[in-house]
Amino acid sequence: MTIPDVTARGLGVPGVPGLSGAGVTAVPGSTAVLPTVPANSASADPASADSAPADSAPPAAAPGAGALPQLQPPGFSPESARRDIPILHRTVNGHPLVWLDNGATTQKPRQVIEALGAYYGAANSNIHRGAHTMAREATQMYEAGRSAVAEFLGAGSPDDIVFVRGTTEAINLVAQSWGRANLGPGDDILVAVLEHHSDIVPWQLIAKETRARVVPIPLTPEGAIDQDAYADLLSSRTQLVAVSHASNVLGTVPPVKEMTALAHRYGAKVLVDGAQAVAHFPVDVQDLDADFYAFSGHKLFAPTGIGALYAKPEILRSMRPWQGGGNMIESVDFSRTTFAPVPHLLEAGTGHISGVVGLLAALNWFTSFDREAVAAYESALMTYAQQALSTVPGLEVLGSAPERIAVLTFTLAGQDPAGIADWLDRDGIAIRAGHHCAQPALAHYGLESAARASLALYNTSEEVDQLVTSLRRLQEAPEEVR
Numbered sequence: 001m002t003i004p005d006v007t008a009r010g011l012g013v014p015g016v017p018g019l020s021g022a023g024v025t026a027v028p029g030s031t032a033v034l035p036t037v038p039a040n041s042a043s044a045d046p047a048s049a050d051s052a053p054a055d056s057a058p059p060a061a062a063p064g065a066g067a068l069p070q071l072q073p074p075g076f077s078p079e080s081a082r083r084d085i086p087i088l089h090r091t092v093n094g095h096p097l098v099w100l101d102n103g104a105t106t107q108k109p110r111q112v113i114e115a116l117g118a119y120y121g122a123a124n125s126n127i128h129r130g131a132h133t134m135a136r137e138a139t140q141m142y143e144a145g146r147s148a149v150a151e152f153l154g155a156g157s158p159d160d161i162v163f164v165r166g167t168t169e170a171i172n173l174v175a176q177s178w179g180r181a182n183l184g185p186g187d188d189i190l191v192a193v194l195e196h197h198s199d200i201v202p203w204q205l206i207a208k209e210t211r212a213r214v215v216p217i218p219l220t221p222e223g224a225i226d227q228d229a230y231a232d233l234l235s236s237r238t239q240l241v242a243v244s245h246a247s248n249v250l251g252t253v254p255p256v257k258e259m260t261a262l263a264h265r266y267g268a269k270v271l272v273d274g275a276q277a278v279a280h281f282p283v284d285v286q287d288l289d290a291d292f293y294a295f296s297g298h299k300l301f302a303p304t305g306i307g308a309l310y311a312k313p314e315i316l317r318s319m320r321p322w323q324g325g326g327n328m329i330e331s332v333d334f335s336r337t338t339f340a341p342v343p344h345l346l347e348a349g350t351g352h353i354s355g356v357v358g359l360l361a362a363l364n365w366f367t368s369f370d371r372e373a374v375a376a377y378e379s380a381l382m383t384y385a386q387q388a389l390s391t392v393p394g395l396e397v398l399g400s401a402p403e404r405i406a407v408l409t410f411t412l413a414g415q416d417p418a419g420i421a422d423w424l425d426r427d428g429i430a431i432r433a434g435h436h437c438a439q440p441a442l443a444h445y446g447l448e449s450a451a452r453a454s455l456a457l458y459n460t461s462e463e464v465d466q467l468v469t470s471l472r473r474l475q476e477a478p479e480e481v482r
């Protein structure tokens with residue numbers, strides 16, 4: 001797919017999608033905006049990896065993993081993504097960074113970093129108000145971002161997209177606006193057990209106020225959503241089904257399209273949490289027939305603090321304001337206030353304008369790759385990682401649903417997850433340990449905490465080998481050096 005090139009509309013400064021040709025010049029030095037790294041802990045110079053302390057030698061090739069068939073990237077090379085991402089070339093604790101915490105957040109390409117610098121250096125203005133050139137340009141960029149998100153999600157119109165801080169805010173918006181108007185005593189909200197807390201707690205809060213019920217949809221032992229149980233739970237009481245397009249802890253990709261069709265037979269609406277899905281496979285909200293779809297920019301190579309909510313136009317038009325303030329009104333009077341149309345109605349106050357600029361740059365970057373080839377590469381990398389991890393004594397991966405993204409949550413016999421993350425960090429490998437904001441999903445396996453490696457398009461089989469080598473060394477290490 002192609003994202004509208006705002007530059008072609010006479011708007012883009014080099015480095016800022018959307019700002020040159022309008023009498024604005026590029027920001028001096030904007031191409032050199034890189035994160036500063038403290039000299040004692042890391043270096044942006046890959047050569048300094050050689051200065052690793054003697055007690056933390058770089059991991060050798062993974063025994064066992066080395067015997068695995070080589071990964072054949074079909075039509076996509078992770079190097080083509082890696083070379084754009086400065087942070088992947090720093091070191092951590094004397095080792096080249098291995099970033100396997102993509103489920104928490106993704107790393108940013110220089111195109112995004114430069115777009116932010118160039119925006120603040122040459123284009124900063126508030127939007128939707130002010131009769132000056134800068135305000136008009138910033139507004140055009142912001143709205144170009146909305147068009148890009150609509151196209152990325154397959155929405156029918158940019159007006160179906162509301163900018164929010166992220167998935168959490170999107171779901172709270174739906175709960176507070178749509179939920180408050182449409183839920184009542186005796187109504188059911190069906191929520192899959194694998195949901196992130198941000199797709200559970202907002203429903204609990206609004207259910208308490210409206211005296212509706214939150215009903216969990218159970219999982220199978222494999223970590224898939226139990227489709228028979230789901231069909232049994234649906235009834236005329238069901239007002240909403242909340243389901244992730246991909247689980248952040250089990251990797252499960254539920255059959256969202258089929259689940260949505262079934263929910264619609266009962267007149268229920270479906271909210272899809274796309275936080276983990278959007279960076280891994282193409283999404284088409286109209287094909288899914290989703291009523292609501294939410295995602296966070298920061299899990300999609302964009303800055304933190306920006307995300308989007310899609311809603312079907314007829315539903316969006318029926319929604320009441322959830323926050324009041326500037327931008328969402330037409331006129332204000334002490335006797336009568338009139339409101340702006342959606343999506344502005346739901347965007348009170350000054351939005352995260354630079355965040356939208358960064359999101360636009362991220363979408364331009366990400367969609368420049370062949371998405372199907374990226375998905376195929378990630379799937380091959382996932383298979384490689386599963387085989388490689390199976391060579392680590394005592395390691396068990398949670399979840400084996402038929403459709404999964406490249407998320408590997410695991411336990412290691414005799415090790416606590418925080419200790420595993422700490423050990424790997426000494427080798428420069430970043431994974432996550434804890435409850436992953438999905439306590440019911442872990443409780444399904446009798447766990448309170450687990451370790452998680454989550455992969456992205458820029459990860460490589462060599463990085464998987466380093467993870468496996470380090471984990472094997474941990475299993476062999478005497479107690480006193482752990």
Ligand code: PMP
Binds near residue numbers: 165168244248276296
């Ligand atoms: N849903 C899922 C599946 C997630 O993985 C996350 C983030 N870990 C969220 C929702 C919440 O996203 P954010 O914190 O960006 O709002």
